[in-house]
Amino acid sequence: MKSGIKILSLIGIALFVIILSRINLGALIDILSHTNVVFLLLALLVNCVAIVLKSLKWKIIVNSVKPEFTLAESVKAFFVGFSFSTITPAKMGDFVKVLYINDEKCSLGKSISTVVIDRLIDIILLFSIAFIGIYGFSVFYNIEILSISTILLIIAGVIAATYVVLHRPLLSSLLRPFFNIFVPKHLKDKVTLYYDDFFEGLFTFYHDRLRFISSVSVGIISWIPPFVYGYLLALSIGIDTGVLFFVLVIPVLSLLDLLPISVSGIGTRDVALIFLFALKGISPEQAVAFSLLYLFMSYWLIALIGAVVYFRYPVTLPEEMN
Numbered sequence: 001m002k003s004g005i006k007i008l009s010l011i012g013i014a015l016f017v018i019i020l021s022r023i024n025l026g027a028l029i030d031i032l033s034h035t036n037v038v039f040l041l042l043a044l045l046v047n048c049v050a051i052v053l054k055s056l057k058w059k060i061i062v063n064s065v066k067p068e069f070t071l072a073e074s075v076k077a078f079f080v081g082f083s084f085s086t087i088t089p090a091k092m093g094d095f096v097k098v099l100y101i102n103d104e105k106c107s108l109g110k111s112i113s114t115v116v117i118d119r120l121i122d123i124i125l126l127f128s129i130a131f132i133g134i135y136g137f138s139v140f141y142n143i144e145i146l147s148i149s150t151i152l153l154i155i156a157g158v159i160a161a162t163y164v165v166l167h168r169p170l171l172s173s174l175l176r177p178f179f180n181i182f183v184p185k186h187l188k189d190k191v192t193l194y195y196d197d198f199f200e201g202l203f204t205f206y207h208d209r210l211r212f213i214s215s216v217s218v219g220i221i222s223w224i225p226p227f228v229y230g231y232l233l234a235l236s237i238g239i240d241t242g243v244l245f246f247v248l249v250i251p252v253l254s255l256l257d258l259l260p261i262s263v264s265g266i267g268t269r270d271v272a273l274i275f276l277f278a279l280k281g282i283s284p285e286q287a288v289a290f291s292l293l294y295l296f297m298s299y300w301l302i303a304l305i306g307a308v309v310y311f312r313y314p315v316t317l318p319e320e321m322n
Contacts (some may be wrong), residue, residue: 061205
């Protein structure tokens, strides 16, 4: 299965190579060489605000099972988790954050529950905002990126999946056959303990309504900086479409990040941007230039910081996972 995911992730690389072979590389290099550093630094500052807000959201969730967990620790874990997510399809590396809260006071099951909750909130908000963005393209530009029925079907699937995760008896019945087949007999008691702790963490957070509302509210607010960030990044290479255009574009790009056919959105993001930017009369070279800046500033730079943080504050697997 892992080899299959790796093969799928190469699709994005192949798309990127094809795109580079069909555009004017000289024009692309010229655009990037005239990047406005001031707008680039402003974009970086705005992205830092987004990182703090996302870290705050997870901190609020973690505090339901580990009250002493600080915002600084959450930011540190965010960088490391993002670093691992950059090299894994669908951002699965984000689960490394678990290792920064798992200790004798916070079991592995509870730690995993905080990341699952964080991802659920992110995904539900993403699909909700992406729905608005895709609908906006159909209204303002008369194009259909995805049909309304497809979007509604996806949203229904997310809601159903969320219900299953929050409904312990139903989830148990679905997982029991896999548990009986794949979990060795000598590990069944330990896995059961993780499972119990996972649900304890899940419902501890869910029943704390103030914490639940706070985390969702911060999650909604955390979507504002990315729109401004995208606009500033575009201004740095002479693209001025207005910030509202990025309210439509950024959710679509984030949605593409979930596809397991690319790493860091390479290829898939470029194709999407060439298509979407063309609606504003922006050339493929400018679209790819923006995509490369977005890749460097939004992924590689943060991943590099995450790698430095990881080596400064290394974590090891808990004994029960060895």
